[in-house]
Amino acid sequence: MKVLLVNPVPDFGFNWNFDMPFSCLALGSFLQTRGHEVRIWDRRVERVHIQKYIARSAPDAVCLSVIASTYIRDAMDVAAVAKDAGIPVIWGGHYATIVPEEILRSGLADWVGLREGEYTLLELLAVVAGTQNIADVLGAAYLDADGRFVVNPERPFANLADFPPLDYALLPDIRLYQTAMAPARHLSSIITSKGCPYQCTFCFNYYYHHCQLRLRPLELVFAEIDTLARDYGADGLMILDELFGVNKERLRAFCAFMREKHPAMSWFCCNAVGNFTADELKMMYAAGCKTISYGIESGSRELLARIKKNYDPAILAAFIQQTKDAGLTTSGSFIIGFPKETVAQLRETVHMVFRLALDLVVLNYFSVVPGSELFNELVDEGKITPAKTLQEVIAYGERNDMEHNYSEIPTIDLKVVRCFFRWNALKATTREGEKGSSLIMLKMALSQVLLMVFRTGVRNALVNLYGAAKEFLVTFWYAHAHPKIRKKYDLYRRNFGRRF
Ligand code: B12
Ligand code: SF4
Incomplete structure (x- = not known):
C-alpha cells in the first residue's frame, strides 16, 4: 500500500x-x-x-x-x-x-x-x-x-527491539535538519529511549508513557550513530531522550562506544539533577559529551514540591559545580508562571538562576498540557473548560506569549524576566576555550537564519525572518525597558554568579 x-x-x-x-x-x-x-x-x-x-x-x-x-x-x-x-x-x-x-x-x-x-x-x-x-x-x-x-483497549507497549533502525533515506535531505552548535558543525539528533520514570505535574509523561522509561537496544542506537557519521557527515549528536543515561551500565557502554568509534564527535543530552556521580560526569566528558541540560524548573522549594519535581534542592548548587568541574557546559531549563506561582517564588527562581551561574539558561513560560495533572487541576477549578472542537483545542494550545496566565504574577513581570534571560542567553559561552566557544547562542541563531533560506526557500524564509526580527525586538524591549520591574527581581547582568 x-x-x-x-x-x-x-x-x-x-x-x-x-x-x-x-x-x-x-x-x-x-x-x-x-x-x-x-x-x-x-x-x-x-x-x-x-x-x-x-x-x-x-x-x-x-x-x-x-x-x-x-x-x-x-x-x-x-x-x-x-x-x-x-x-x-x-x-x-x-x-x-x-x-x-x-x-x-x-x-x-x-x-x-x-x-x-x-x-x-x-x-x-x-x-x-x-x-x-x-x-x-x-x-x-x-x-x-x-x-x-x-x-479500543490500550495497546501494551511494544518491545523496542522489534523496531528497525531509522532509515534516514526516507527524509527529503538530512542536511535540512543538521545545525551548528559549537564545536559541532553538523549536529544531528537521536533518541535512545522513550518516556521517563518521574511524574512532574506539568508533564503528560504519566498519561502518555505511564511513567515507564523504555530503552532502545544499544545495537540499534549504535547503528544509527554509525550511519549518521559515515553517510551524513554528522560530527555532533543532540540526544533528545527525556532522561539520558539513567541506566549506568548502558551509560558506560555508550561512552565506551563513542570514545572508541567516534572520538571526534561531540554530544549533548538532558537529565535530571543528581543523576550522575563526579566520575560519571568525567567519563561522559572524556567520551565527547559537551553539554548537559538539567530540568531545574524553579528556585522555590515549595513550588518544586508542588510540581513533584523529583530532586533534592539542597544538592543543586554542588551538583552543578560538579558538572562544571568535569569540564561540561551546564544548561538549566526553568518554567515561570506556574498556576498560583507568586512574585516571591519567582524572585527565588531568579536568584537561583543567578546563584548557579549556569552557562546556558532556558526560561520558558508555563504552558498547560492536556493530560497533565496541572491541566486536570485547572479544569477542576473552573479555570479551563476542556475543548469540544478542534478550533477550541487550537485556541488553547501552546503559546509562548503568556496569553493564559494562571499565576499570581503580573504578565508583564513574567515577560520582563523571561526576556532578560533570553537576551543574556544570546551571549552564552561554552566552558571550553576552544574555537567557536563564545556567543554560541547568537552564532547558532545566525546559522539558523541562514539555514532557514536553505530549508524553506526565500519566500517562506522571509516570512520566518520577519517573525525572527519581531521576536528579537520584543526580547530586546522587555529585557531593557521597565527598570522598576528589573529592580523588583534584581535583574542586572552583574548578578550572574552572585550568592543571594
Ligand atoms: C522532537 C521533539 C520536538 C520537535 C518536533 C519535530 C517535529 N516532528 O516536527 C520540536 C523541537 C519542533 C518540538 C517542539 C515542541 N515540543 Co516537542 N518534543 C520532541 C521530542 C524531543 C521527541 C519526540 C519524538 O519524535 N519522539 C520519537 C518518536 C519515535 O516517538 P513518538 O513521538 O512518541 O511517536 C510515536 C507516537 O507518537 C505515534 N505517532 C506519531 N505520529 C503518528 C501518526 C499516526 C498516524 C499514528 C497512528 C501514530 C503516530 O507513533 C510514533 C512512533 O512510535 C519529545 C520528547 C521525547 N523525548 O519524546 C518532545 C515533546 C513531544 N514535545 C513536547 C512539547 C510540549 C513541545 C512544544 C509544545 C514545546 C513548547 N512549549 O513550545 C513544542 C511545539 C512545537 C511548536 N512550534 O509549536 C512534549 C509533548 C507534550 C504535549 N504534546 O503536549 C514532549 C513530550 C516533551 C515533554 N516531555 O514535554 N518538539
Ligand atoms: S518533565 Fe521531564 S522529568 Fe518530569 S516527568 Fe516529564 S519528562 Fe520526566
Whole structure:
C-alpha cells in the first residue's frame, strides 16, 4: 500500500527548531519492513501546494503526525484535501492521543491511533485494505456507525527491539535538519529511549508513557550513530531522550562506544539533577559529551514540591559545580508562571538562576498540557473548560506569549524576566576555550537564519525572518525597558554568579 506520512507545519511564530520528524521516520522505517511503500512529507521543509502534492503522490492512506496543538491547523488543511479526494485519513502522535474525539468529530479523520503507533498503524492500514476489523485494533479510536465515539483497549507497549533502525533515506535531505552548535558543525539528533520514570505535574509523561522509561537496544542506537557519521557527515549528536543515561551500565557502554568509534564527535543530552556521580560526569566528558541540560524548573522549594519535581534542592548548587568541574557546559531549563506561582517564588527562581551561574539558561513560560495533572487541576477549578472542537483545542494550545496566565504574577513581570534571560542567553559561552566557544547562542541563531533560506526557500524564509526580527525586538524591549520591574527581581547582568 502507498502510505503518505505527514509532519505538519506548526502555525505560529518563528520556527527555530528543525528536529527531524522522528515519529514519521520511526513509523515509515517500520512500515517499510512490512511491505508498505512509504513517503514522508515534512511540510516544514517542503511547502508544496497540498492538492498538487496529494494528486502527484496518489497515496492509499494519508497519516498525520501531530506532536503539539500548533500542528493541528495545518493537519486539518491536509486532511480536508485528502478527504475530498476520497483517501482514508489516519491521525496519531502525542497531541492526537490527547484529543481523539475532537479530531474524529471534525469529520477530518477516519481513525486515530493512540500512543505508540507502529503496530497500531500497521493494523489500521489493514483496516483500509479491508483485511482487518477496526474493533480488533488495539489503541485505535473511531466513531461507530451510530456516530458514537469508541476507544479500543490500550495497546501494551511494544518491545523496542522489534523496531528497525531509522532509515534516514526516507527524509527529503538530512542536511535540512543538521545545525551548528559549537564545536559541532553538523549536529544531528537521536533518541535512545522513550518516556521517563518521574511524574512532574506539568508533564503528560504519566498519561502518555505511564511513567515507564523504555530503552532502545544499544545495537540499534549504535547503528544509527554509525550511519549518521559515515553517510551524513554528522560530527555532533543532540540526544533528545527525556532522561539520558539513567541506566549506568548502558551509560558506560555508550561512552565506551563513542570514545572508541567516534572520538571526534561531540554530544549533548538532558537529565535530571543528581543523576550522575563526579566520575560519571568525567567519563561522559572524556567520551565527547559537551553539554548537559538539567530540568531545574524553579528556585522555590515549595513550588518544586508542588510540581513533584523529583530532586533534592539542597544538592543543586554542588551538583552543578560538579558538572562544571568535569569540564561540561551546564544548561538549566526553568518554567515561570506556574498556576498560583507568586512574585516571591519567582524572585527565588531568579536568584537561583543567578546563584548557579549556569552557562546556558532556558526560561520558558508555563504552558498547560492536556493530560497533565496541572491541566486536570485547572479544569477542576473552573479555570479551563476542556475543548469540544478542534478550533477550541487550537485556541488553547501552546503559546509562548503568556496569553493564559494562571499565576499570581503580573504578565508583564513574567515577560520582563523571561526576556532578560533570553537576551543574556544570546551571549552564552561554552566552558571550553576552544574555537567557536563564545556567543554560541547568537552564532547558532545566525546559522539558523541562514539555514532557514536553505530549508524553506526565500519566500517562506522571509516570512520566518520577519517573525525572527519581531521576536528579537520584543526580547530586546522587555529585557531593557521597565527598570522598576528589573529592580523588583534584581535583574542586572552583574548578578550572574552572585550568592543571594
Ligand atoms: C522532537 C521533539 C520536538 C520537535 C518536533 C519535530 C517535529 N516532528 O516536527 C520540536 C523541537 C519542533 C518540538 C517542539 C515542541 N515540543 Co516537542 N518534543 C520532541 C521530542 C524531543 C521527541 C519526540 C519524538 O519524535 N519522539 C520519537 C518518536 C519515535 O516517538 P513518538 O513521538 O512518541 O511517536 C510515536 C507516537 O507518537 C505515534 N505517532 C506519531 N505520529 C503518528 C501518526 C499516526 C498516524 C499514528 C497512528 C501514530 C503516530 O507513533 C510514533 C512512533 O512510535 C519529545 C520528547 C521525547 N523525548 O519524546 C518532545 C515533546 C513531544 N514535545 C513536547 C512539547 C510540549 C513541545 C512544544 C509544545 C514545546 C513548547 N512549549 O513550545 C513544542 C511545539 C512545537 C511548536 N512550534 O509549536 C512534549 C509533548 C507534550 C504535549 N504534546 O503536549 C514532549 C513530550 C516533551 C515533554 N516531555 O514535554 N518538539
Ligand atoms: S518533565 Fe521531564 S522529568 Fe518530569 S516527568 Fe516529564 S519528562 Fe520526566
